[in-house]
Amino acid sequence: HLRSAQDFVNVGDEIEAVILTLDREERKMSLGIKQLTPDPWTDITTKYPVGSKHSGIVRNFTNFGVFVELEEGIDGLIYISDLSWTKKVKHPSEFTNVGDTLEVIVLELDVEGRKLSLGHKQTTENPWDKYEDDFGVGSKHTAAITEIVDKGATITFNEDIVAFVPQRHMEKEDGTKLKKGEEAEFQIIEFSKDFKRVVASHMVIHREEEAKNVRAAQKKQSEQVEKPTLGDANAKLQELKDKMDGKK
CATH class of the missing domain: 2.40.50.140 (Nucleic acid-binding proteins)
Known part of the structure; x- marks a missing residue:
């Protein structure tokens, strides 16, 4: 890639050239030097x-x-x-x-x-192919808040993955917010390999736990209501016996 002829030759140099055009009337001819060597683009598709x-x-x-x-x-x-x-x-x-x-x-x-x-x-292989499995939506990881930024915070999982935590997802179980340097468990709620975007949440961790506890309590209460006690069973047996004695 020559910016000027001086990058290639100097005044007084003796060179070999090929005649490209010849105009007898104008007494002009154009010469070429690169034509003396094979065009490297000739077999480009092969090389x-x-x-x-x-x-x-x-x-x-x-x-x-x-x-x-x-x-x-x-x-x-x-x-x-x-x-x-x-x-x-x-x-x-x-x-x-x-x-x-x-x-x-x-x-x-x-x-x-x-x-x-x-x-x-x-x-090289795209490391985000592996990250897509390791940090898929729903996976949980422990990390510390790296920086507090506009509308949330960032956490660094490794040298490549820095996740964003929206402000409302920084909420702890006691209602306070996570602070810089504070370590906690996070759940991935968004992962984009193409845009290299990862969004995580701490809030869903304890909200999910709360929901599990509520479901467990409801199930236990339901079982207690539906399950007959020994006293209930004895009373029903006595009632059935009395009916049968009355028929006699």
């Missing part, structure tokens, strides 16, 4: 098919991604969203440096447009 894995060198940054050179004349773009499964990268320079070597996967190939779309995070 870099979609899904293939390669190593490349970071050549340049943009606000939206990283340009990686696979070989001289062939480079591709890694969009910032394809750098990491877990890290929220604001600028590529936070993740890598010019000159670094990165493993990449070919995601898209546009032969006519001479464009390659690459991905780096795709070279």
Whole structure:
């Protein structure tokens, strides 16, 4: 990628070139140097098919991604969203440096447009696939309140998962709210792998326990009402005996 001819040749250099066009009337001709070597894009679909894995060198940054050179004349773009499964990268320079070597996967190939779309995070498994099982809706975990934020708080389960606790779900059994640094049990009430969003609740833990206690008490009371006592049974037997004696 040349910004000017001076990046490639200097005045006075002797070069070899191919004649591309010739205009006798205007006494002009255009020359080419790259035509002396094979076009690396000629067999691009064979060398870099979609899904293939390669190593490349970071050549340049943009606000939206990283340009990686696979070989001289062939480079591709890694969009910032394809750098990491877990890290929220604001600028590529936070993740890598010019000159670094990165493993990449070919995601898209546009032969006519001479464009390659690459991905780096795709070279490893998505840890959120496992988190989807470990932190699924309904699962319970113990953690401490990390920060009090607007409309709630955050809790850190591991280096990748920071869950949000809505304010009303911070309520403890005694009616007070959890404070920063306070450890408690939480239940996952929302999990989104695509948006990397996890929402947890402490309130549902004790509300669920209260509901269980209420159901248990109701069941016990119902059983006591329906279950006849020994005295009731004896009275009914005596009543039946009296009726039978009366018939005699």
